Amino acid sequence: MSQARLGDAAAFRVVDQLVGKEPWEVFGERIRRYEIHLSGGKVEMTRGPIALEGYDIRVFRPNDHGTGVGSYASTDFSPEGVTSTVEVAERSAKYATFPSPRVDLPSGRGATGGIVEVLDRGLWEYPMDSLDVYVASLVQAFEGRKEFALSFGSVRATLVETSICNSAGLRTGYGHTTVDLEVGVKAFGGPEGPAPGEYWVNESDRRLRPAELGIRVPEWCRYAEDVRRGRPPPTGEMPVVLPAPVLAGILPAVFGGKFTGPARIRGMAPRPGATLASELITVLDDGRVPWAPMSSPVDDEGIPQRRRTLLEHGVVSELLYDLLHAGAYDTKPTGNAFRGSASGFRSWYRFLFPPTALPSTLSVASGQGGTDTEIIEAAREGVLIQEIGWASPDPLTGAFGGEIRLGYRIRNGELAEPIRGGTVGGVALAPEGSPSLMTQLVAVGSRVGFSEPVSSPPLLVKSLPVGGEL
Amino acid sequence: MGELSDAEGNLYHTVARLGQHSPFVEVLGEAVTGLSIHTNGRTSTFQTPPHVRGAVFRAWTGTGWTEVCISGLDTPSLRYAEGALERVLAHRPPRQPPPGAPSTARIEKSTPTPRPITDMGEEEMLRLAQDAFSWTAGVPDIHETEVQIGWRLDERLYLNSAGARCLQSICRVRAQVAAIAQENGRVSSDRVVHGGVGGRELLNGVTPDKVRKAAETARALLRAKAPPSGRLNVLLSPSMTGYFAHESFGHGAEADQFVRNRSYLQPLLGKLVGPEILTIVDNGSYTGAWSEIYADDEGHPAQRTVLVDRGRFVGALHDRDTAAALGAEPTGNTRRSDVFSRAYVRMTNTYVEPGTSTYDELVKEAGNGVLLESGTGGIEDPQGGQIQIKARMGHLIENGRVTDLVSSMALSGRVLEFLSSIRGVSRKEDFVLDSGSCGKGRTDLLPNSAGGPYLLASAVVGQA
Known part of the structure; x- marks a missing residue:
């Protein structure tokens, strides 16, 4: 968003009318959203513009317990609306408590720490036309594939001008785009039986990339066919290979539940220096990965996003903080305050949710385990999990587990027949001295894959319980 | 207003x-x-x-x-x-x-x-x-x-x-x-x-x-044992029974999946799919329930829709489009998360009707297996007919008695196989409706309720 455009950004318009005690913060969004929904390869519905403009006002008031934080969100930009929003926020602050003696709001204009690529300019300028082109490419990619079909799908593009102001003088903002793609790919027939198999694609990106469909669609079709052919795995403890798409459903919730200020204040965060994982693994939090949906120049409190080391060779390095939790521990916020995110899901409108400290993009550093083929060779006899229905990670206990939507047996160090059904689970991250997925790593691959919001090479776990047929 | x-x-x-x-x-x-x-x-x-x-x-x-x-x-x-x-x-x-x-x-x-x-x-x-x-x-x-x-x-x-x-x-x-x-x-x-x-x-x-x-x-x-893995007799608590109803005949009976030809249940409409003791209902007019509505977001009155009647799959959930496509009537199940989200065919309060067994009879009938309690979530595969539901905890069932506490578990399997394994449903005094939320895909969360009494069947269970 240009500086000229910033002038009428949502937060700036509110600040012009704001009369109230300091300190305060205003988070604003002007959103346009466009959607195309498909049914069986045909357009079922177009939506847009979905025009939503709103703001959230937070106030911070000292009290006997530290700070009372009150917030209220609104879409009413009239002077009366802003006054009423402040009143509700003040009322909440009066009875709320947070054990932080002070809140040090960031100051300055556009303290962004540099450019982060988060805006697809073509999509920004021509949203509906861009979606039309993408959907036409998607449908076309299935033409001539008689054994495969799109069963449903949606492409949703969100164009947002985010603006943040506070009473310390911060005035910043940026534009960003997000594309959410959901597609069901169906594979028919075959000698294994008539039931079609379906592979679900759920992806978020900052860009529309129709040219990539030529590579992606054949891959999705192969997965759909393997879902159709797959049978439940055997029951037992066995070596398991977990690639980035599976880790994306596990790690954000577990690290968010342990490596953040909110976890520390609940007495559930690990102490720096504790050994929680194999020395093979290093995990970073990186809010500046180009085009990653969690990347942005600043977090939702206006602090520049950075690269942080959470686990270094298995040892706890640092935790992630928003303003409030940083204030409680007399430390600096890390640029990890996010609104509307939980357990790997992120709302397309964020001003309705209060911020809390969460990971951005979790990046597992590449290891010495070699290529994907070498990781599979190292497993010898086990399974590779390609997709879990829902890993349902528990941020408190670190437990995860779910149905195997697609995986492969590993026999004699090679990928063998597809598996489908049954369960895989365990504890992703446990207290020091307790076994977990992270302590049982025997190899970390060398090739990093990205599956929002995680970038990671495949991990080979020595043993996880798999529930299938006897 | x-x-x-x-x-x-x-x-x-x-x-x-x-x-x-x-x-x-x-x-x-x-x-x-x-x-x-x-x-x-x-x-x-x-x-x-x-x-x-x-x-x-x-x-x-x-x-x-x-x-x-x-x-x-x-x-x-x-x-x-x-x-x-x-x-x-x-x-x-x-x-x-x-x-x-x-x-x-x-x-x-x-x-x-x-x-x-x-x-x-x-x-x-x-x-x-x-x-x-x-x-x-x-x-x-x-x-x-x-x-x-x-x-x-x-x-x-x-x-x-x-x-x-x-x-x-x-x-x-x-x-x-x-x-x-x-x-x-x-x-x-x-x-x-x-x-x-x-x-x-x-x-x-x-x-x-x-x-x-x-x-x-x-x-x-804190000291609970890990749960057993593999195919077992499973006794579902009321909340787990609710997840089963929701994930199987709830999502599976949303007729937009029929129109898209992606529900394994569609060809089974009118046929026996389970034992006579099984009746599953979606009821948006259930007074006081968490997902009670008076009208849906297409202006159709909320209603009670029987999905499975004594083992026979008899009904689906419709909006205006699906009803027109399939020669049915709208059932008051068109819902939007909010005015910024699109309308879909959605469940309201979905549950298994009470049966005739007592809890003690079901435990004895189970013999050896596991009681799954405190449902925490689930997911369905309308195309492949699979479900996954997760329990926060459970108890072992050994020789017809409930014994040791075990930690969290996931149950997965094919719905039709699960249905054929159902051996008992407990009485109305055990009936509970919960108050949760449900999404369609990864988005569009809205208030949703599921429930039922205890239900005995067999399924694949694993640590989760």
């Missing part, structure tokens, strides 16, 4: 003007208020549902539906929506009429609340939360107690160019107390949750005794 009533004239006239460009136009306006608290002893935070007012307009283009959404119900916002929709419709002269018949219902209803909660402010809510917080005191190893109490008043006004008008105001109240135990870094938890449509009386569903029992269970879970 002041704000929506104030805007009704403008909404009506906008629909009327747009009706000149399309054979059918509808609008849904929404206004939400409420208050909730979250406290854990260290922090207390209030959340007031945002002051968001908005509307979604839907029109038939001649070949499909198109929608425009706006935040704000003021005249400039409505003019913006009208202009945007006119531009879309101008390029698409109507060629075919819209599918099915529109609603012409006229409904106006608010949640009857003998003990209203909408006057509860921050101070009183904080006092209630502090009371509930104290109920775990004295239970060893309880590291944290989390209390959440809240109410939310959701007002929706539906109008269409066929003359329907549905104005509803629904008050949802929910309380939850979670006890979190910790020992040597190991963490476990259990919780008490109660919610529904009504007023202050719903807060009575969370009692000191129930909270204390949850705290003791959380503590016991």
